[in-house]
Amino acid sequence: MSVNASPSPPRRPGADALARIGHPVPPADPADASPHRFPDGGTWRTEVPSVEGPEALAVVLEESARLDVPVHRVSQGSGVWMLTDAEITEMVDACAARAVELCLFTGPRGTWDTGAATRTDSGGAGPRARGHDALAGCVEDALRATAAGVRCLLVADEGVLWTLHRMRAAGVLPADTxxxxxxxxxxxxxxSYAVYEHLGADSLNVPSDLTLGHLTEIRRASRAPLDLYVEAPDDLGGFVRMYEAAELIRRGAPLYLKFGLSKSAGIYPYGAHLREHTLATARERVRRGRLVLDLLARHGADGGMSPLGSRLPGGLRRFPAPEGN
Structure with a gap:
């Protein structure tokens, strides 16, 4: 796979066979294609989510080598505070050896807090940090993780995002975080996508059920890299969008293809009581990635992948920091 785009537009699934029987196939509209790219020129990268500790990471790296699945980033969902210092260091070292970006979740989240609103039908404030202490806990996690060599932080609160961005700009966090x-x-x-970019986001997960048209609309407002589950876990809808992968890239570039897993019980917060399930699902996420890459190849859409080891998003737009802060 190379960073150069495919020489011709991706083949539309089933187009040739349908044309032979006279069934009309809607052409792709060139105006829908995203004009944006990663700074290395690529249109897409890969991410394996829910990699909850060193053991799950080892499974992902072993399986990705066996199945020849390129991995740009792995992410963890339980949180920095659910890992020991030794575990973080082990994950940092293993990812560095394979030029894979490691992303760890920051701090307390409202869905695990003592507040009752998140357990109501409305969901309350969801995973956002409740109060100053929760915000400070996210800051503490960010400082601890980056001190151990982590250079990607996962955030579920707008205030935490803005705070960490200001810390980065002020040199409190490493500039390449x-x-x-x-x-x-x-x-x-x-x-809202553009607002998150201005608050400091370097890549943004969008809901897994956004339509192709929605992605085109987002790309007219922002060039910040987009993260999208091509298969979503059940608590995010359980959608399986493998057949759309080529079109998701065409419209959403620059884009991280996330290899999630439906029909699988949740594992956050992870512990040893969930070990066998976590390792099995980590292995299957990589296999799902292989299936997506095979589909892209069959459709002539596997060109344009960023080189392995690429991680930075390029220049993005930010709100100015308040005076005196």
Whole structure:
């Protein structure tokens, strides 16, 4: 796979066979294609989510080598505070050896807090940090993770995102730290997507059920990299969109293809009591990635992948920091 785009438009699934029997196939509209790219020129990268510790990471790296699945980033959902210092260091070292970006979730989240609103039908404030202490806990997680060598932080709160971005700009966090907006608070329209970019997000999960048209609308408002589950876990809808992968890239570039897993019980917060399930699902997520890559190849759409080891998003737009802060 190369960073150069495919020389011809991707083949539409079933187009040739349908044309032979006179069934009309809607042409792709060139105006729908995203004009944006990663700074390395690529249109897409890969991510394996729910990699909850060193053991799950080892399974992902072993299976990705066996199945020849390129991995740009792995992400963890339980949180920095659910890992020991030794576990974080082990994950940092293993990812560095394979030039894979490691992304860890920051701090307390409202869905696990003592507040009752998140357990109501409305969901309350969801995963956002409740009060100053929760915000400070996310800051503490960010400082601890980056001190151990982690350079990508997963965030589920707008205030935490803005705070960590200001810390990065002020040199409190390393300048090459990237901030990833969680699928738990994913923006669903062009205006909100652009706001997250301005608050400091370097890549943004969007809801897994956004239409292709929605992605085109977002790309008219922002060039910040987009994270999208091509298969979503059940608590995010359980959608399986493998057949749309080529079109998701065409409309959503620059885009991270996330290899999630439906019909699988949740594993957050992870512990040893969930070990066998977690390792089995980690292995299957990589296999799902192989299936997506095979589909892209069959459709002539496997060109344009960023080189392995690429991680930075390029220049993005930010709100100015308040005076005196």
């Amino acid at each position: 990237t901030l990833k907006a969680s699928a738990l608070v994913g923006p669903a329209n062009p205006a």
